[in-house]
Amino acid sequence: MLTKRIIPCLDIKNGRTVKGVNFVDLRDAGDPVELAAIYAQSGADELVFLDISATEERRRTLADLVLRVAEKVNIPFTVGGGISSVEDVDILLHNGADKVSINSSAVKNPQLINELVAKFGSQCIVVAIDAKQIDGEWLVHLVGGKVPTELNLFEWAKEVEERGAGEILFTSMNHDGTKDGFANEALAKLSTQLNIPIIASGGAGKMHHFTDTFVEGKADAALAASVFHFKEIEIKDLKEELKRNNIAVRL
Amino acid sequence: MKIVIIDYGAGNIQSIKFAFQRLGYEAVLSSDANEIREADKVIFPGVGEASSAMKKLRESKLDLIIPELRQPVLGICLGMQLMCHSSEEGNTQGLGIFDVDVLKFSNDVKVPQIGWNQINHLKSDLFKGIRENEHIYLVHSFYAPICKETIAQAEYGIVYSAALQKDNFYGTQFHPEKSSDAGEQILRNFLEGI
Numbered sequence: 001m002l003t004k005r006i007i008p009c010l011d012i013k014n015g016r017t018v019k020g021v022n023f024v025d026l027r028d029a030g031d032p033v034e035l036a037a038i039y040a041q042s043g044a045d046e047l048v049f050l051d052i053s054a055t056e057e058r059r060r061t062l063a064d065l066v067l068r069v070a071e072k073v074n075i076p077f078t079v080g081g082g083i084s085s086v087e088d089v090d091i092l093l094h095n096g097a098d099k100v101s102i103n104s105s106a107v108k109n110p111q112l113i114n115e116l117v118a119k120f121g122s123q124c125i126v127v128a129i130d131a132k133q134i135d136g137e138w139l140v141h142l143v144g145g146k147v148p149t150e151l152n153l154f155e156w157a158k159e160v161e162e163r164g165a166g167e168i169l170f171t172s173m174n175h176d177g178t179k180d181g182f183a184n185e186a187l188a189k190l191s192t193q194l195n196i197p198i199i200a201s202g203g204a205g206k207m208h209h210f211t212d213t214f215v216e217g218k219a220d221a222a223l224a225a226s227v228f229h230f231k232e233i234e235i236k237d238l239k240e241e242l243k244r245n246n247i248a249v250r251l
Numbered sequence: 252m253k254i255v256i257i258d259y260g261a262g263n264i265q266s267i268k269f270a271f272q273r274l275g276y277e278a279v280l281s282s283d284a285n286e287i288r289e290a291d292k293v294i295f296p297g298v299g300e301a302s303s304a305m306k307k308l309r310e311s312k313l314d315l316i317i318p319e320l321r322q323p324v325l326g327i328c329l330g331m332q333l334m335c336h337s338s339e340e341g342n343t344q345g346l347g348i349f350d351v352d353v354l355k356f357s358n359d360v361k362v363p364q365i366g367w368n369q370i371n372h373l374k375s376d377l378f379k380g381i382r383e384n385e386h387i388y389l390v391h392s393f394y395a396p397i398c399k400e401t402i403a404q405a406e407y408g409i410v411y412s413a414a415l416q417k418d419n420f421y422g423t424q425f426h427p428e429k430s431s432d433a434g435e436q437i438l439r440n441f442l443e444g445i
Contacts (some may be wrong), residue, residue: 005366097267
């Protein structure tokens with residue numbers, strides 16, 4: 001049976017992890033490769049690296065990091081952040097990334113999704129969507145959720161699927177950072193309306209939030225950062241808890 | 252041991268190369284017919300779309316070389332699918348090593364299937380030391396139905412072939428190079444036990 005996936009997300013700046021991590025057994029808390037290897041051993045199903053650097057050297061630094069991660073890690077990983085062209089994707093996949101995620105660049109140029117899918121296949125193209133519910137309507141936001149657009153979340157998600165994306169990573173800006181649970185109502189709607197996997201992001205705080213997003217939110221995978229980085233939730237404990245709730249997980 | 256990964260411009264080759272490196276083996280990438288023929292073990296990777304991958308194989312004449320190989324060959328993901336008779340994806344004629352036609356998953360399930368599923372009914376030395384219902388990582392929209400060459404099954408809406416074998420030819424729909432410790436064991440079996 002296909003299992004629900006647990007995905008730690010690592011924010012990367014200039015080749016280093018940004019948010020603090022609380023791993024006593026880590027020699028270098030800023031080294032994404034070491035952290036990734038620990039997550040792979042602790043039962044993470046997949047990893048996401050989100051690059052937030054803004055330097056000229058960004059592309060090359062990220063490509064180097066991908067190569068180092070691929071060398072050490074034996075589970076799949078996705079790379080996102082600032083990816084805007086076929087060339088960007090080509091080098092990242094060539095260096096060993098399993099999937100890339102695009103966000104703002106897809107909104108600005110939706111045809112990019114078709115181009116990437118035609119060249120690399122649906123299976124490695126994830127479209128990340130940041131959205132915020134304003135006066136009842138879910139609107140897509142850009143630049144890490146700072147800039148609102150007039151795009152409706154559900155319409156955009158449908159378009160993303162029609163253009164061939166293999167997966168959607170949906171982050172609710174209303175829930176992100178609250179540690180109060182995922183946006184399950186919107187997630188369930190996405191999961192029902194679309195026929196591609198949906199990754200839930202934003203709002204993880206307690207173990208039952210993951211159960212809720214898989215059951216009520218019908219999510220295929222759940223992504224979180226700080227609860228894992230600060231060891232508030234151990235992945236193994238989380239998976240055992242999910243299993244107790246009859247959710248299929250890899251243990 | 253000489254391990255060659257067939258390089259025809261399709262697939263996440265780097266990950267496979269690194270997986271062998273973690274097992275203590277160096278694999279070389281090659282599209283050279285002689286180098287492929289002389290290898291002890293051959294890996295036939297593949298990610299992406301079937302008809303364009305098959306076109307690349309034909310352009311480099313590898314479509315004629317692969318079915319003639321006598322040493323153990325392991326097709327991974329799209330590589331396995333291209334070793335089949337045909338694929339519904341782009342109405343592609345395959346290499347015809349496995350006598351089965353690759354079909355698209357129905358819309359009763361989410362397509363592509365992405366993530367960790369379980370393999371069972373294991374029957375090959377490729378799975379030595381692998382327990383029934385072990386989890387492995389897959390990403391695919393098309394599948395090979397159960398056939399006489401099936402050596403592992405998985406279930407996603409229907410029961411289908413997670414791995415195939417005929418003589419010296421092996422194929423896995425899943426990615427052993429991304430399937431954690433179990434995947435590494437399967438690759439080790441391919442190198443050391445076959």
